[in-house]
Amino acid sequence: MTNAYVLNDIKVVHQQNCVLDIPHFTIPSGKCIALLGENGAGKSTLMNLLAFTEKPSHGSIQLFDQKIVDKLKPSQRRRIGVVSQQPYLLAGSVTDNIRLALKLQHIESSRYPFLIEQALEQLNLTQLKDQSAQSLSGGELKRAAIARAIAYDPDVLLLDEPFSHLDQRHIRQLESAIQSFAEQTDKTVIFSTHDQPQGLAIADDTLNLHAGKITTAPLFNLFHGALNQHDFNTGKLIIHAASGLANARHIAIDPTEIIISRQPLESSMRNSFNGHVVLIAQENNTVRLTIDCEERFQVIISPESLSQLSLALGDNVWLSFKSTAVTVF
Amino acid sequence: MTYFIDSLIAALELISSFDPYIYRIVATSVSISLIASLIAAILAVPAGVFMALNRFIGKAFIQHLLNTLMAMPTVVIGLLLYGLFSRLGPLGHWGLLYTPMAVIIAEAILIFPIMMNLTITAVNSADPRLKPTLISLGASHFSLAINVIRVTRFAILAAIITGFGRAIGEVGAAMMLGGNIEGFTRTMTTAIALETSKGEFELGLALGLLLLIIAFILNFLLSWLHRPKS
Numbered sequence: 308m309t310n311a312y313v314l315n316d317i318k319v320v321h322q323q324n325c326v327l328d329i330p331h332f333t334i335p336s337g338k339c340i341a342l343l344g345e346n347g348a349g350k351s352t353l354m355n356l357l358a359f360t361e362k363p364s365h366g367s368i369q370l371f372d373q374k375i376v377d378k379l380k381p382s383q384r385r386r387i388g389v390v391s392q393q394p395y396l397l398a399g400s401v402t403d404n405i406r407l408a409l410k411l412q413h414i415e416s417s418r419y420p421f422l423i424e425q426a427l428e429q430l431n432l433t434q435l436k437d438q439s440a441q442s443l444s445g446g447e448l449k450r451a452a453i454a455r456a457i458a459y460d461p462d463v464l465l466l467d468e469p470f471s472h473l474d475q476r477h478i479r480q481l482e483s484a485i486q487s488f489a490e491q492t493d494k495t496v497i498f499s500t501h502d503q504p505q506g507l508a509i510a511d512d513t514l515n516l517h518a519g520k521i522t523t524a525p526l527f528n529l530f531h532g533a534l535n536q537h538d539f540n541t542g543k544l545i546i547h548a549a550s551g552l553a554n555a556r557h558i559a560i561d562p563t564e565i566i567i568s569r570q571p572l573e574s575s576m577r578n579s580f581n582g583h584v585v586l587i588a589q590e591n592n593t594v595r596l597t598i599d600c601e602e603r604f605q606v607i608i609s610p611e612s613l614s615q616l617s618l619a620l621g622d623n624v625w626l627s628f629k630s631t632a633v634t635v636f
Numbered sequence: 637m638t639y640f641i642d643s644l645i646a647a648l649e650l651i652s653s654f655d656p657y658i659y660r661i662v663a664t665s666v667s668i669s670l671i672a673s674l675i676a677a678i679l680a681v682p683a684g685v686f687m688a689l690n691r692f693i694g695k696a697f698i699q700h701l702l703n704t705l706m707a708m709p710t711v712v713i714g715l716l717l718y719g720l721f722s723r724l725g726p727l728g729h730w731g732l733l734y735t736p737m738a739v740i741i742a743e744a745i746l747i748f749p750i751m752m753n754l755t756i757t758a759v760n761s762a763d764p765r766l767k768p769t770l771i772s773l774g775a776s777h778f779s780l781a782i783n784v785i786r787v788t789r790f791a792i793l794a795a796i797i798t799g800f801g802r803a804i805g806e807v808g809a810a811m812m813l814g815g816n817i818e819g820f821t822r823t824m825t826t827a828i829a830l831e832t833s834k835g836e837f838e839l840g841l842a843l844g845l846l847l848l849i850i851a852f853i854l855n856f857l858l859s860w861l862h863r864p865k866s
Contacts, residue, residue: 360768381774389772395765397787407783412774455773 311336311495317366339489341506342499344516350499358389388461392468394452396440426458446477466498522636528560543601547577548633564632577630646838665823669803672743684755705749714809734815742809747799754795
């Protein structure tokens, strides 16, 4: 499998603040990847780097195993389709915008009608093809921008917060459009979102950004502190982690890897904390518990486990997890 | 007061009777200013677009220089060019002194910083998403500039009209370099200065009114270009 992107020793510094710090990361081609993180986590900066509209302060990026030294060659630029958080459409119709993209990408003009029609159909925009870009609604505008980005058949589609400020109907339309593009052979889709369930719903993999650092673990049970050898001190708890990174400042613990019990367990698990239940929430076929052990932990269990343990709010419980369930970054 | 009103009536009569002397001056003035504006625009618009779209060492210095040049008195430009074009000057053998070309060069130099600065403002005031969008769609340096000009064309046109307005109202350099030669380098402003000093107040007033009409038309064009979009 080829890699769409390889990032090496990337640092982005804005006004003396390091907003992105990625020692090494690989994005394989043919995947639909959700880039998760809160506002200000560095998602847009990373998207700009992947789109090559911003240069890192330090480090290098490879696109399909080719190191990009200064600028993308036209043939490399053609491999990337970009849709920004608030897409900008130039004055003119939807078709005019798609035609401009094809022209800028030096596509043969005889292919314009076919490619424009294909892009409009894929995004269900055929009826709006002659409508002025200025009169489109938020959802239509995003779909038009995606149509413009995929018209020249790129290998990678980058979407920065495609679902923000949209109603459910438009979100569903966009989701199916993104999925239909991603289902094509060897197409890579990377989209950023701060909505974790949405990212998990349509992506093959998720990447999490937190304070400019990347991790593949879901960002539940996120704690900040300092790592000393294998002990991570949150300020309230010492959590044992299996592996450590120099200068790591955050850990995340997979909520499905945490075991709840009434009594302390005798096991190989290195982390065991006593606390009480402060929240019980049923979500689809799972139950989400919040346990307060000085720090608050999110734990996901099955409804059967909940009834077996007959847990109620305020109950005293023990939670245990392996040090390998702790992701340090 | 009677003197002023009588002069005004005489001036209006001169305008309405299409006095050839007046209209020859207007034609000279307009043609010199148009050519100067065209030359300045050809240089200032690409320079302004380049400066607005790129970051480079010395950009802030150039911006300060442009701001300074915008405020430079026209007689200073006249003086410098007089030194260059006069018979003993380094470019004296070109024989440009007291020709329309000398006035055109002076006016083009005068309005270049105005047009360039306003072009920079026009491009900078475009939507900040325009440049990254065009780059992400594969625009080269050249096609980026062309598309930015296309999007900001009305503001850039306004920059050119502002430059033309400044050129047609200029008097110092036109007087020093053109020499106010009738039918050759006599522009509206130099003629007003001359006719008034000769006591031909109504002639000066007629030219002044025509200059005002031109200024009004230019301002009308500018406000039409800047009209709020529905």
